[in-house]
Amino acid sequence: MNIQHDKEQLTKQLLDWYKQNARVLPWREKATPYRVWVSEIMLQQTRVEAVKPYFERFIATIPDIPTLANTEDEVLAKLWEGLGYYRRVYNMKKCAQVCVEKHGGKLPNTYAELLELPGIGAYTAGAIASIAFGECVAAVDGNVLRVFSRVLVLEEDILKESVKRQYAKIVQMYIPKHESSAFNQALMELGATICVPNAAPRCNICPIADNCKGYQCGKAHYLPNKAAKKTRRIEKKTICVLRYKDKFHVRQRASQGLLAGLYEFDWLEGYQSKKAVSEYYKMYVVKNIRKLPDAKHVFSHIEWHMKGYLVEVEMPCEEGVWCTLEELKASYAIPTAYKAYKDALEKE
DNA sequence: GTCCCGGACT
DNA sequence: AGTCCGGGAC
Numbered sequence A: 001m002n003i004q005h006d007k008e009q010l011t012k013q014l015l016d017w018y019k020q021n022a023r024v025l026p027w028r029e030k031a032t033p034y035r036v037w038v039s040e041i042m043l044q045q046t047r048v049e050a051v052k053p054y055f056e057r058f059i060a061t062i063p064d065i066p067t068l069a070n071t072e073d074e075v076l077a078k079l080w081e082g083l084g085y086y087r088r089v090y091n092m093k094k095c096a097q098v099c100v101e102k103h104g105g106k107l108p109n110t111y112a113e114l115l116e117l118p119g120i121g122a123y124t125a126g127a128i129a130s131i132a133f134g135e136c137v138a139a140v141d142g143n144v145l146r147v148f149s150r151v152l153v154l155e156e157d158i159l160k161e162s163v164k165r166q167y168a169k170i171v172q173m174y175i176p177k178h179e180s181s182a183f184n185q186a187l188m189e190l191g192a193t194i195c196v197p198n199a200a201p202r203c204n205i206c207p208i209a210d211n212c213k214g215y216q217c218g219k220a221h222y223l224p225n226k227a228a229k230k231t232r233r234i235e236k237k238t239i240c241v242l243r244y245k246d247k248f249h250v251r252q253r254a255s256q257g258l259l260a261g262l263y264e265f266d267w268l269e270g271y272q273s274k275k276a277v278s279e280y281y282k283m284y285v286v287k288n289i290r291k292l293p294d295a296k297h298v299f300s301h302i303e304w305h306m307k308g309y310l311v312e313v314e315m316p317c318e319e320g321v322w323c324t325l326e327e328l329k330a331s332y333a334i335p336t337a338y339k340a341y342k343d344a345l346e347k348e
Numbered sequence B: 001g002t003c004c005c006g007g008a009c010t
Numbered sequence C: 001a002g003t004c005c006g007g008g009a010c
Helices: A007-021 A034-044 A048-061 A065-069 A075-080 A085-102 A110-115 A124-135 A142-152 A161-172 A181-192 A274-280 A325-331 A337-346
Strands: A232-244 A247-252 A266-269 A284-299 A302-313 A321-323
Touching: A007 A065, A007 A181, A034 A048, A034 A075, A034 A124, A065 A085, A075 A085, A110 A124, A124 A161, A124 A181, A142 A161, A142 A181, A232 A274, A232 A284, A232 A337, A247 A302, A247 A325, A266 A274, A274 A284, A284 A337, A302 A337, A321 A325, A325 A337
Parallel strands: A232 A302
Antiparallel strands: A232 A247, A232 A266, A247 A321, A284 A302
């Protein structure tokens, strides 16, 4: 078989396609360094549709880097509530503080300097450097890995760091010197909309199919290769939503680790009976106790299997926060893991 | 329900 | 190698 792959032609096809088909996205409207940075951090491990509403609200609330450097963690957590990977927003604040101290309140404008900043790794540095500053540098995210794996039939495990560096060098050779921004975005856009994960790639409408080795030899659909992931550990918990009159009890999680700095309901290790829960909270004078729904929440490496109770008490404890449902929704960032219980309170 | 997707830091 | 989430496709 004669396999066709012309680098210059592929680049032109990709850029032409992108000019016609680029999605209209909020952060593309005015690609200022700040907006590009905020969007790229939000887009780490997160889909475009999920980011859209968060982006608009974040920019409206925190319009620039000096403001971000001085924003309370509580406010940041609330702006990030439900988006996941909460460390990202705390790193952004640290990053903003470094920008104020060392770079005149702005992001530095080179790949090398960006890479030094908290929360900015190889991909994000490449994305900001190319999209915001026009530097001719690759931005290799999961989309780009998938597209190039298929285009060149590269069969190594794309989760390996060494393989990612190798891809960056390869992609670098394809970037037109003065169009790195459009080229990088085009590759990611193709990966997100045509050369998709988790479903058959839409090769029939792909603008670069005739220069894609994977398509031509029929291997595109089973690339890229990834190492199998290991099983998650399961944690059993009993969620106890404490109520005193019209107020509910929440407490803040540790500032490090899982769901850092977010608020949660009380909980006990393992599955506890109504009687055991009642016994545990007897100091608070339990007036009534009722079953709430079971729930499950999956993280990267852990699964929470939850049982729940609504525990009405007459003697509120002094630790944590007692607040109405309205106050809870307005001011306290609750992770999605507790959604079933937060939703249950709506019916109370 | 089950499987899969996606960057940075330690 | 392990720690950090939430959502989409089926």
